Each structure stands twice: as C-alpha cells, then as structure tokens.
Amino acid sequence: MHRTSFHRRPSRRIAATLTSAAVGVVGLIGLASVPASADGSSAGLALAPLASVDGVKPGGSFQVPGTFANKGTTDLDKVYLSYTVSRGLAPRDLPSNCTRYEIGSFDENPSHSTAVCEFDQTVKAGSVYAPEKALKVDVLDHALYETLRMTVATQDSGGEDGTEETVRGTGPAVKLTELPSTTPVGDDDVNHPDWDSVSLPVTAANTADFQVPVTRLKGRVGDTVSLNAKFTNAGPGWVLSATGHPVAKVLIKMPAGTTVTEPSGACSKVAAGSYSCGLANYWIEEKGSVTYYFKLRIDKVVPGAEGSVRLGVEERPYDKNKKNDSAPILLDVDGAGGSTGGSGSTGGNGSTGGGSTGGSGSTSSTGNSGSSSGSTATGASGSSTTGGGMADTGSGDVLPLTGAAAAILAVGAGAVVVVRRRAARN
Incomplete structure (x- = not known):
C-alpha cells in the first residue's frame, strides 16, 4: 500500500x-x-x-x-x-x-x-x-x-x-x-x-475501533437546537491515511421536519439535509475524537422522525467492530405526545453549535487538532472542507461515497x- x-x-x-x-x-x-x-x-x-x-x-x-x-x-x-x-x-x-x-x-x-x-x-x-x-x-x-x-x-x-x-x-x-x-x-x-x-x-x-454514538435532540416546534455529532477512534491503535485521502468520512442525515440553519464548517452538503464530514487532518490518534456542530430548527412534528450518523464506506481492515459504525439521531419534540427513546450523547439546545471551535492536543496521546469552523477535533489536525451557510431541510438521503483504502504511514x-x-x- x-x-x-x-x-x-x-x-x-x-x-x-x-x-x-x-x-x-x-x-x-x-x-x-x-x-x-x-x-x-x-x-x-x-x-x-x-x-x-x-x-x-x-x-x-x-x-x-x-x-x-x-x-x-x-x-x-x-x-x-x-x-x-x-x-x-x-x-x-x-x-x-x-x-x-x-x-x-x-x-x-x-x-x-x-x-x-x-x-x-x-x-x-x-x-x-x-x-x-x-x-x-x-x-x-x-x-x-x-x-x-x-x-x-x-x-x-x-x-x-x-x-x-x-x-x-x-x-x-x-x-x-x-x-x-x-x-x-x-x-x-x-x-x-x-x-x-x-x-x-x-x-x-x-486494531483501531472507529465509532459514533447515539445523538438525542429535544425541543419544541420553532426551536433552534444544537446537534453535536461525534466520531471517535477508541483505539487502541492510531491511524494515518494516504496523503490526499481522509482517514474516514462521517455521513450525517438530519431528522425529517428540521432545517439546518448553521452547518458545521467541517462538513459539505451532499443532498438536502445530508452532509459529508471529514477529519481535520490525515490521521487520528488513539482516543482521538471529532465533534461536528450544527444548528437545526424544528419546523414540524414528523412521527418517527430519525436521522443518522454513520461512517463512510472507506476500507478499514483494522476496525473489526462494525456494529458501532452508525447510530441514530433521535428527535423528541415536546408536546408531540411521543418519545423516540434511545440513549447516548445529547445534542441539547441553545449551545454553540455551528461556531468555530478549534483546539490543540499534545504530541503524545492526544495529538494536535486543527481549527475548523463548526467542529472540534481531538487527536487529529489540519484543514477541512466547509459547507454552505444557507438553511437546509432534513429530507434527503446521503449520497454514497466511493471507498478509499485506509493507508499506512x-x-x-x-x-x-x-x-x-x-x-x-x-
């Protein structure tokens, strides 16, 4: 390779x-x-x-x-x-x-x-x-x-x-x-x-276990809430890809009935309500993570509305656990008379989603993280693509991506x- x-x-x-x-x-x-x-x-x-x-x-x-x-x-x-x-x-x-x-x-x-x-x-x-x-x-x-x-x-x-x-x-x-x-x-x-x-x-x-957790959102119709979608390399190994190819892609599909008012700067829109998000650089260290910040407006109640966060189709022979490569975005709308259930990371509302949040780690276990609008990376660094700033409704499907082999250093x-x-x- x-x-x-x-x-x-x-x-x-x-x-x-x-x-x-x-x-x-x-x-x-x-x-x-x-x-x-x-x-x-x-x-x-x-x-x-x-x-x-x-x-x-x-x-x-x-x-x-x-x-x-x-x-x-x-x-x-x-x-x-x-x-x-x-x-x-x-x-x-x-x-x-x-x-x-x-x-x-x-x-x-x-x-x-x-x-x-x-x-x-x-x-x-x-x-x-x-x-x-x-x-x-x-x-x-x-x-x-x-x-x-x-x-x-x-x-x-x-x-x-x-x-x-x-x-x-x-x-x-x-x-x-x-x-x-x-x-x-x-x-x-x-x-x-x-x-x-x-x-x-x-x-x-x-091995290296790439994973995404469940994300829960809660609010009322008309509210703008923050979606904080996270990707983590649980280790124990760190991973560096070939130059020019991301170590992983994170694909985010918004729940139906919502509109993206502020997309993450680390993500690009690939369809209505769907985004492809990259890492800040071409490697991610063990225990390193990246969080993608969005702001969503809840426009209406859609029974059973559920988005998703999942890894792209890039080849990852070192990742033996595929069960945690995808997770739902669960939306609870107050006053709708129902609950989507589930557990995991909480998006919350009224937080700083969509803002520019960079960071830098050490050169040992946490690595470096580059500054990119709308994402926080730990154990990864560099530049990232930027999505548009226009409102986007959550109704489309994520376009499939061509697999790129994860490479070695x-x-x-x-x-x-x-x-x-x-x-x-x-």
Missing part, C-alpha cells in the same frame, strides 16, 4: 540560508536532487535494504542492523546513522554517541522522533560497515501501520524545526564494525553521494536536511 512521507523542515541553524528555497514537497525534492558534493568529494555512501516487519505485537521490539558501504574512492573521517520513526515506534537503549530528537506534529505530518548516532572513526573507501550492536526499536501500544527510515550521511541531520525534546543516549557507546567487502548493500546515488536512506515498513498486530525525506545543511555550508 502507498505510504505517506514526512517532509522534514530545515534545522534552525540553517533556516536563514533557505528563505529563498521552497519548503513544500517540490522544494524538498529539488534540494534533494542537487549533488551534495560541490567540493569534489568522492564519497559514495549506500545502505543495505531493510526487510519489512509484519505482525509484531504491541509491547514487542525488533532490531535494525544498519549495514552500509563507502563505495567512493576517499576514506571518510566520520559518518552519522539516523533512524526516523513514526509515533508508534521508539528507539530503545540508545548508546551515548546517539541523540534522540522528539518532533511535534506540523502541517500534514504527525509527531515522530529521530535518533542520530555519530561514529567518529575512519570509514575506508570500498569497505562495508555496520554498528557492532543493532539498534533496538520498541513497538508501542498504539502502533498499527508504522515506518522506520534509516539514513547514513557524512553530516549530522538532527535538530530540525519542531523539535520539542532532545535526549542524549545513556548506554555504552557503539562503534562500527567492518564487514566482508562482499556483504550485499544497495547502490549509491551520484545525485547525493554523501548520504543514502532506506525505509522499513512495520505492521503491528493491532511512512517517514520520508529524512536526509533532505543533510543536503540543506551541506548547501548552507557551501
């Missing part, structure tokens, strides 16, 4: 030299494609491929060997091995010659961490090396679809913008061990001879900072 990539922001130490460079994906690719060896360096670093890790249990761990070669014609005085991991993974027992950087979520990237290990020893031309002790990586309880990206470089790639914590390793320092020259490694790249990187996909044996462009820092020095 396609994996998205982290696009690393420049280090604070070189940000001033990059103000004229593009900081988006195109800019990063452009920087990465420039040969980093303007001074005639004849390095030729190449990493061995890493095999995927499938079915590892949360609470378990795996090792990363980190084999690489210097295919150039010049000995190197020093190299750096860095390991960038998605938020479901964590380097363990770091040696004292390694530093871990914790990076908060930004733009379309969730929080992640990078461990950079410095090897201050000669790396001979034509030789193959690996750390004498492989890096151990823990699989955290919320891991699901993860990625580790490894980079070998002649310069330190740590300390990017967004770093919230820096921790020095406390274990015994690790050295490089020379391996037989016949040890298989990948090919070096003439466009960036002084760095190379490979990715390791990791799939944890975990990749950590990418980790070595671009190396190129940037190299360019800044020149």
